[in-house]
Amino acid sequence: MNMNPKLRPLWKRLLLTVAASGALVYKALHLPTSILPRDLRSILTNWEYETFWMLIKSRFTKAYIDQPCYFKMPKVIESKVDVAPEYRLSKQELRDFYEQGFIGPFDAFTPAQMSDFKQDLEARENRLSETYNFVTPRDQHFEMPRMWNYFKTPAITERLAQILGPDLLVWRAQTFYKRQGAPAIQWHQASTFLCEDYQDPAIYPVDRSEIFQVTVWIAVDDATPDNGCMRFAPGTHNSIKPVKFGGREGFFNAMYTLEFEQQAQPLIEVPVQAGQFILFTERCIHGSGPNLSGDRLAFNMRVIPTKVPAYPNKKYYRSIYQGGKYWLDKWGVALLRGEDRYQLSRTIPPEDLERSRPSIRQAA
Numbered sequence: 001m002n003m004n005p006k007l008r009p010l011w012k013r014l015l016l017t018v019a020a021s022g023a024l025v026y027k028a029l030h031l032p033t034s035i036l037p038r039d040l041r042s043i044l045t046n047w048e049y050e051t052f053w054m055l056i057k058s059r060f061t062k063a064y065i066d067q068p069c070y071f072k073m074p075k076v077i078e079s080k081v082d083v084a085p086e087y088r089l090s091k092q093e094l095r096d097f098y099e100q101g102f103i104g105p106f107d108a109f110t111p112a113q114m115s116d117f118k119q120d121l122e123a124r125e126n127r128l129s130e131t132y133n134f135v136t137p138r139d140q141h142f143e144m145p146r147m148w149n150y151f152k153t154p155a156i157t158e159r160l161a162q163i164l165g166p167d168l169l170v171w172r173a174q175t176f177y178k179r180q181g182a183p184a185i186q187w188h189q190a191s192t193f194l195c196e197d198y199q200d201p202a203i204y205p206v207d208r209s210e211i212f213q214v215t216v217w218i219a220v221d222d223a224t225p226d227n228g229c230m231r232f233a234p235g236t237h238n239s240i241k242p243v244k245f246g247g248r249e250g251f252f253n254a255m256y257t258l259e260f261e262q263q264a265q266p267l268i269e270v271p272v273q274a275g276q277f278i279l280f281t282e283r284c285i286h287g288s289g290p291n292l293s294g295d296r297l298a299f300n301m302r303v304i305p306t307k308v309p310a311y312p313n314k315k316y317y318r319s320i321y322q323g324g325k326y327w328l329d330k331w332g333v334a335l336l337r338g339e340d341r342y343q344l345s346r347t348i349p350p351e352d353l354e355r356s357r358p359s360i361r362q363a364a
């Protein structure tokens, strides 16, 4: 089932509602899925009852933005590793992360380093990705040793480790070439990144009530309220919300409105200076305003503990909201910190990233 996130004509929505009801009954009866085509098998396996039910009861006008999951606040809020004092998160910072869903900004690089790096990013902006064979701002770290080396900066990795544990993988990176006049990035959130093709998650945490993924967002230019710095709805990482298809604002190609009480939340804008970064769980509702002034370039990486598999048994995925079919044969997770004792995902050896020569080692 192809899930274009736009409002369809009524007759199509009714047909889809009947089809989804049939699929829900099939799932509830635990009928065999091995005989079904892959797309349908994925949907029956990965869509929760709640996912089906939201579509059915709204007659395909609403859907959960991602795989539903509910955050459980840890009983004790404490760092998962001991790190050098200069990188230690204070008790209050840790508490803020778990309560709000984001923290920062923190210092990592100088503005001069970033303005020099900006030239490298701009040189790549319209270049064919060797990983995916089309122009995409995703996963440039496979081809830019400098980006990979920036990711490994202790100011970043040591703070991440206190939240996610000592052994960490990068599974995705993205550059945001947000220029003057660029529209807002619509409010959004993600859990297991089922939102990407609405068939399979990208990552498979054992316990979805934990923090199992953190995004590191690094400013290349100063990000200000004027040029569309990031903004967050604190505390909204507690659950995954539904979207209403259609609307005026877009998240890249997808037009939708995320259903949450915008007025009820104290929304927080986070200005970030070039070379600083923010840490957040993608489950926390976030986005950024339109760019009304100069450039606002930034790049991110998405990080998981080694015990979380990424794209197991997946050959390619499609991105509904960004467009494009991403073949995964040259993609892999890369070890950012510690050791990978689990080996659950296709892996790119870090030496290859340092030298920019990706070679793929299949998970055992």
Ligand SMILES: O=C(O)CCC(=O)C(=O)O
Residues within 6 Å of the ligand: 176, 185, 215, 217, 228, 229, 230, 282, 286, 287, 288, 298, 300
């Ligand atoms: O750069 C932005 O404005 C949005 C970034 C974002 O949504 C992300 O890094 O997950």
Ligand SMILES: [Fe+2]
Residues within 6 Å of the ligand: 188, 282, 286
């Ligand atoms: Fe995001």
